[in-house]
Amino acid sequence: MENLENNLKILKELGFEEIFVKNTKEELLKQLNEEIQKCTKCDLHLSRTQAVLGEGNPDAKLMFIGEAPGADEDRLGRPFVGRAGQLLTKAIQNAGLKREDVYIANINKCRPPNNRTPTIEEQEACLPYLLRQIEIINPSVLCLLGATACRGILKREVQITKERGKILEWQGKKVFLTYHPAYVLRNPKEEGTFFEDIKKVVELARSDG
Numbered sequence: 004m005e006n007l008e009n010n011l012k013i014l015k016e017l018g019f020e021e022i023f024v025k026n027t028k029e030e031l032l033k034q035l036n037e038e039i040q041k042c043t044k045c046d047l048h049l050s051r052t053q054a055v056l057g058e059g060n061p062d063a064k065l066m067f068i069g070e071a072p073g074a075d076e077d078r079l080g081r082p083f084v085g086r087a088g089q090l091l092t093k094a095i096q097n098a099g100l101k102r103e104d105v106y107i108a109n110i111n112k113c114r115p116p117n118n119r120t121p122t123i124e125e126q127e128a129c130l131p132y133l134l135r136q137i138e139i140i141n142p143s144v145l146c147l148l149g150a151t152a153c154r155g156i157l158k159r160e161v162q163i164t165k166e167r168g169k170i171l172e173w174q175g176k177k178v179f180l181t182y183h184p185a186y187v188l189r190n191p192k193e194e195g196t197f198f199e200d201i202k203k204v205v206e207l208a209r210s211d212g
């Protein structure tokens with residue numbers, strides 16, 4: 004403490020009037036979480052148990068983006084922890100990473116009633132939170148899981164069965180398009196393709212700096 008005071012004194016003598024201490028990523032994400040828990044920008048707040056920010060390594064190079072929390076996520080306050088989440092976790096582990104190595108988030112932070120797809124208005128109302136999350140974490144690769152994630156980021160309708168496997172550019176980052184794991188659960192013959200896609204995106208993040 005004494006050391007800190009001495010150093011501040013020296014800086015003052017050198018002419019520094021104000022010193023700004025930069026928040027850590029963890030602090031910025033905590034602030035963002037406090038904000039979304041109070042959010043009333045769309046009607047999804049009326050039926051939520053809690054908003055779900057996302058979780059993972061704040062320094063992750065690879066960030067997964069899904070659609071919105073489901074029943075399990077709404078109850079537990081964590082993203083992708085239900086059946087679809089377990090499949091995603093398995094695919095990440097199969098690619099040689101741990102779930103804690105990556106960051107996992109969603110376009111919408113609140114659960115839509117009966118797990119319906121969030122409306123475009125609901126997606127747009129929530130999007131600034133995800134954009135701030137991306138800015139804080141600053142991953143080099145985004146993996147978009149399904150059509151809603153693609154629409155939210157790319158601002159166009161994407162038929163994921165036609166475009167999965169594509170690597171695109173978005174604001175200086177690489178963006179990889181693949182199925183939503185819930186789609187894979189409904190279409191188990193696509194599981195191999197999904198696992199291969201997750202291997203590719205993990206490799207892309209490894210090779211990208």
Ligand code: URA
Pocket residue numbers: 069070071072073076081082083084085087088109185
């Ligand atoms: N589906 C999503 O898109 N996100 C979750 O967090 C869980 C299921």
